[in-house]
Amino acid sequence: MAEKEKQYDLDVKGMLAHWPAIGYDASIDDVLSFYNNNDGEKATRNTFFYKKKLTDIFIFSMLLGKKEGAKEDYKDNGKGRKSTIDALRFADNPNYVWMMLAVAIDEISKKEPNRDLTEIVNPENAREVIDICEKYANHGIHELIEINSKEGFLGYEELFEKLLKED
């Protein structure tokens, strides 16, 4: 098991080493302050992302956006796109990397059913993958901020229960 996980790590790390940094829209104050204030140790003890990472916030946002099927471009012609999350920060969580790839594969395959999957996951194609993920995250972050604004973890509990009740 441990050896296998190592194998994943090596593969994922090798791929991430070629990926550009992953961004979010820092030109939107709420988004910027949410990422800043919920970054790991800086977050307050009773917040959902306490001791978690920027990568966690990005993935939650991306999946919320994808779930809703809504994407959002960067405001102000992308001036607020800050390459804040180094791609290698995802290396300790291969699941997250594959969540991003799955979002991109699903999206691309719908538009181009005959596209070669190996080409999509090729690190040289990372820009396309990241663009899709960032756009979903740009939308999802607003919902995440809303969920997070409820007292305690109430917003997350409501979301969790809703997801569990879905068919």
Added chain:
Amino acid sequence: MSEQQNRIWIKKIEITNCGRYYEGPHTLDFADPIEKNITIIMGDSGTGKSTIHDLIYWCMYGEFKPVRKTKTEENEADYGLLNTDKLETLQIGEEVTGTITLTIHNENGELYYLSRSLTAKYNKELSGRIFHSQNNSDVRKGTEFYAEQQMMYRNESGNREPTEDKFIIKNRIAAIFPQQLSDFFLFDGEELDKFEQTSTSTDYVKQGIEKISGLNVLDELKKTCMSTSESLFDYVNGKSASTSGLNTTYQKEKKECVTLQDKIYADKETLEEKKKILEQYIIRLVKVTDGRKFEKKLEEEKKIKRQLEKDVVKTRRDLHELMFKNIPNLLGKETFQNCEVIFGKLEDDDKIPPAISRKAIDKILTSSPLRCVCGRPFEKDDEWWDNLHTIKKGIINEKALNLLVDGADLVGRMLTTVMDKKSISNDLDELTESRYAKGKLIESQSGKILEIEKDVVTIEDDKGEDIGQKKTDLSEEIGILETNIRTNDYALEKMITKRDRTSSELKKKTQKANEYAIQNHKIDILNAITEFVAERRKVIVENLREETEVSTNKYFKKSVAQAKSFDKLLISPKFEITARDERGLIAGVSKGQGHVLGLSYVAGVRDISDVKTSLIIDSPLHNISSKSRNKMAQALAENLPGVQLILLVTDTEYTQSIGTADAVQNIMKPLGNVSKEYQITEKEIDDPNEPGKKIHAREFVEL
């Protein structure tokens, strides 16, 4: 610290009219530590050992902060800076001066002669007493105090030159005995108790590492940058016509933040004071039989409540982790399913190996009648049904050869975890029910505690004071204060977010209008410096943590009893210091081993901070087993060569053997580096103001 300053020691201490030391000067002489570095000062509890420690601190920094002592009417004499027998018998117009002088040497001879004194003059007779902060005790009204300090130092020609300039004195002392590092040369042995448990040592270790790092300079820089940036920001927005409305909102929000913050600080201070008073009430209460019974009963119920609260925190944490782990997979379920279809198609087309066995297991689970590949029949929900589900969750594609196959496998596994929603729902229900049930139990336990507290109608102490009622009232006040602090903390957090949002909006507006471009540029630079400093701070602390770990290990391994039980010490990024065994597991430490750990930490920190000045330890060997005590004494004697070590010990700590273990004196002296031993003795002298009355004064006797 330069090589020149590597050996700094106190050559002489002279005390006059301070603490229990009546008149004087009472002198302690020390040898050059390069020959024999240890001096023992022995005295029973309450004889004035800690006073020496406190007076050295006062002499160096002008602050009299008695360690450990809690003021009571009985020990008032130990508590004040000036000798009480002198101070309390002053006639109108008379005065008394308490003085301590330190002669500080380096290898070239005398470096400084530092003297600090406090004079009290009884000016007029007034009724009542008043607390005087410089003397740190209640004194007769009508007494006035004057403090003085003087330093003699060698000038460039090598001659002695006096100065009374407090800044010169402060800077010269700070260069050899930095006040922020005083814990590492004026050490209170009771602090060693903290090292028996990780939970109590963490803050101490953290503060120590921060102190030696010189981070105060960085913190000051950060503070200055932030306040300058803020002032500039206020200036720009105050002037800019385009932002005047928004600026008013910002100023209002800023003010609200400050008001809230002040309120929280004030409440916290009041809370601390009230808690101290409460502690006193409890001490008095348990002296009375009824009070003792009441406190015992109350403490038992509170213990149950605390355990329940801990359980709730744990449940909340489990619930948090359950959500954190499953929400992403649940959100991505549809996407993963789509991907699985795509991957399945690739397998069917032989483009990737057909090794995603989840699919194979699905075939078995959907076969009719249910039958395993080995032919064994099974039923839905029976043991084999569960086993197959478990296997399905854990399946890893052993033959995965490329990234895509790995990905297909991972996506499959993520999907599997959320396919069994029933199991996740069960976990969720269990945790929420447990949280609710425990919440109810806490509520009922709180009610029970309140009832018990109400039962204490009256518990009077030996002075007839109703402390039972007073304690109940104070507990209620503390409860209200704690609630207020929590509420205001939450409100402040929200208000800060709001203020920051307005501030960001303001900044954008002025930048857009291109007004005050230079000032805005300055603000950006200051903010960048602030961020840089914060980042550097993290790096410095991390490096020092690692260095402290290495040097603490060095001393610990050499000194600890039963050293074989420990492989190493670890200081975690959260500053938790733990001893580990060979397997890397936490190895518990005894009281004595904990003390050795603490002392190793102090010695380790001194190593990396290059503090080569004296180390004065008050009660280093108290309260530990004989084996650890002797091991530690030996470690102190052997591990700090050339460092002046002044140990303030009780007779029990030093001269008495325990069981078969030899006395510390017999361990240390044969090692050959104990230079002098002093005994603090009591001397009865006639009170010149009251014939027949005796004064119990203290003096030093060299053994």
